[in-house]
Every structure is written in structure tokens, then in C-alpha cells.
Amino acid sequence: MRERENRLIAIENRFSPITEQYRNVRTSIQFAASSGRPMKLLLVTSTEQEEGKTTLASNLAVVMAETNTKVLLIDGDLRRATAGKIFNLRTGTVAGLSTLLSNVGSSLEEAIQRTQIKNLDFLPAGPIPSNPSELLNSNRLNEIFQQVEEKYDFIIVDSPPLLVVTDAQIFSSKVDGVVLVVRENRTKRNNLIKCKTLLERSKARLIGVVYNGAKSLSAGNYNYYKY
Ligand SMILES: Nc1ncnc2c1ncn2[C@@H]1O[C@H](COP(=O)(O)OP(=O)(O)O)[C@@H](O)[C@H]1O
Ligand SMILES: [Mg+2]
Numbered sequence: 001m002r003e004r005e006n007r008l009i010a011i012e013n014r015f016s017p018i019t020e021q022y023r024n025v026r027t028s029i030q031f032a033a034s035s036g037r038p039m040k041l042l043l044v045t046s047t048e049q050e051e052g053k054t055t056l057a058s059n060l061a062v063v064m065a066e067t068n069t070k071v072l073l074i075d076g077d078l079r080r081a082t083a084g085k086i087f088n089l090r091t092g093t094v095a096g097l098s099t100l101l102s103n104v105g106s107s108l109e110e111a112i113q114r115t116q117i118k119n120l121d122f123l124p125a126g127p128i129p130s131n132p133s134e135l136l137n138s139n140r141l142n143e144i145f146q147q148v149e150e151k152y153d154f155i156i157v158d159s160p161p162l163l164v165v166t167d168a169q170i171f172s173s174k175v176d177g178v179v180l181v182v183r184e185n186r187t188k189r190n191n192l193i194k195c196k197t198l199l200e201r202s203k204a205r206l207i208g209v210v211y212n213g214a215k216s217l218s219a220g221n222y223n224y225y226k227y
Helices: 002-007 017-033 053-065 097-102 132-136 139-151 167-172 189-201
Strands: 041-046 071-075 120-123 154-158 177-183 206-212 222-226
Touching (some): 002 053, 017 053, 017 206, 017 222, 041 053, 041 167, 053 071, 053 120, 053 154, 053 177, 053 206, 071 139, 097 132, 132 139, 139 154, 167 189, 177 189
Parallel strands (some): 041 154, 041 177, 071 120, 071 154
Antiparallel strands (some): 206 222
């Protein structure tokens, strides 16, 4: 319980300095959007696990929804789905991205859940599939993205680490922009360089690096740097 409170600080404490940092990240992304190119689908990723991707994606979704835009958070970590838990939503056995990808008949409307926050909906990862990368590397994912882009103003995709499995790289080639989370005292410099190469290879648009400070609350301490 306590952990959940800390991790969704953008709801628990709308006026905390950390929530304000999430709003700064939001502003930077909105700037990237004003450059003329579309910036509707955003991927949040990092080099490895436990760097603060899910925490950033969730809190960013909350502060984005504050601006009266319709926001969808997608749990794109089909192997280690945790975003739903942060919002206290049903996950695991319910329909989600994996069922939409594997079963052409299943409907997006049924899979999407409302969160406790106005303007913020959530698409769970769904049950863990046996072949996540193959499922994601399909035209079906493009169709799903098209559908959600019609319904929402802004979509944030939480994802697995770039260097562990290919899933995030697949996402990166299909979204409008990528934000990399770097965690202080944890993210290795040469891994960051490897990520940059992978993103270039998939022709992804890296719009910023968000620095997650080490000595903060479990909610993280995020500062945005334009890439
Ligand atoms: N700056 C930070 N200081 C302390 N704990 C953090 C920080 N950032 C994230 N955490 C904690 O680390 C764990 C992993 O964070 P999470 O956002 O799930 O990372 P990822 O999605 O990259 O695996 C969580 O328990 C989270 O609360
Ligand atoms: Mg995560």
C-alpha cells in the first residue's frame, strides 16, 4: 500500500516537488509535439530493469491527463507487467495487449480499463504470451496503434528494457517518440550508447532522456534533458 502511494505520487500528492518534475517532463514532451511532427504515441524505455520506466510512464500519464487531454497508458511489458498494479487495476488474466495481438476477434473496448483518474484509461499487458516479440513484430500492432490514436489524444507505452529483449526496439519503430530513463548510479554509460545505436537502427525518434535521481523517494526524482 505504502509503495503504491509513493509510486503514484502524481495522484497522492498533486503539489509535491516530484509531481512538479513530472509536469516539467510533460512540458518538454509538449514542446517536442509543437515542432510540427506528430507526437501522439510515446514510448518509455531504458537500458535495463528497475530503472524507473513504469514509475515514470504511470506518473506522466497522470499529469498528462490533468491537461484535459484523453490519455491512454499501455502496459507494453508483456513479460513483467506492473503498470496495472500501480493503479490497483486488474491485470494478469484479463484481456490486454497480448490477447488483442494474438486474437484478431477480441475487442479493444473490452480490454481497456478506466482508471480512478479523469481522462486516463489503461490497456493492460494481458496474460504472458509464449512469443512476445513475434506477437509485437506484426502488422496487428500497427492496427491497434491506429485504433487507439483515433480514440485518444496521447498514448504512453510502458515497455521492457531495450537491452534485454527486442520488444522495446520493435515498439520504438512504431511510435512517434522515445523517452529513455536513466537511473543515477545504475544505468551504465556503455549500455546507453548501445541503446542509442539500437534506436538509430530502428529509425526511432529519441526525444529526450529523463534522469532518475538515486536518493529520492521510491517515486523517483525525474529531470528531463532534451536529447
Ligand atoms: N529514484 C528512485 N529512488 C528509489 N527507488 C526508485 C527510484 N526510481 C524507481 N524506484 C523503485 O525501483 C523499482 C523499479 O521501478 P520501476 O519504475 O518499476 O522500474 P522499471 O519499470 O524500469 O523496471 C520500484 O520499486 C520503484 O519504486
Ligand atoms: Mg517496468
